[in-house]
Amino acid sequence: MRHNKAGRRLGRTTSHREAMFRNMVTSLLSHEKITTTDAKAKEIRSVAEKMITLGKRGDLHSMRLAAAYIREKSVVTKLFTTIAPRYKERLGGYTRIIKLGIRQGDTAPISLIELVEEEMQPKKVKQKPAKSITNKVIANPIAIDEAAAVAATAETDPAQVCEAKAD
DSSP states (O other): OOTTOOSOOTTSOHHHHHHHHHHHHHHHHHHSEEEEEHHHHHHHHHHHHHHHHHHHHOSHHHHHHHHHHSSOHHHHHHIIIIIHHHTTTOOSOOEEEEEEEEOTTTOOEEEEEEESSOOOOOOOOOOOOOOOGGGSOOSOGGGSOHHHHHHHHHHHOHHHHHHHHHO
């Protein structure tokens, strides 16, 4: 029986598995999304969410606990200065797993694990030029007053007036 033996072994020794999780969580927090297998994504989700919870606490003890697990100092700094403040009002669920399909080499199911609220870059809104009356489609072009059309063309070119009268 497997009672009280939670977690996946992933075919690795304990030390290898723990080192792999540390590396993957470090990469996830630095890049904010990584692609991996479904089983690994489900396992590192809990560790990454614990690290973000430590970042939300923000005290010295939690910073040292996070630094003991995360491999790079710059990632720890990023966690406490930019990532954790984004989730100040959120109670949990900081990551999202999106299934991508299968890997062609060994048919392993692949997933994308990412932080839920990515840092949004404001998009520049292009202002559209004001539309003039000439750009609008006229429902019934035959209903245009021909006399007004002839008068308008008479001001511009007398040769066009002759062609308009001939039609």
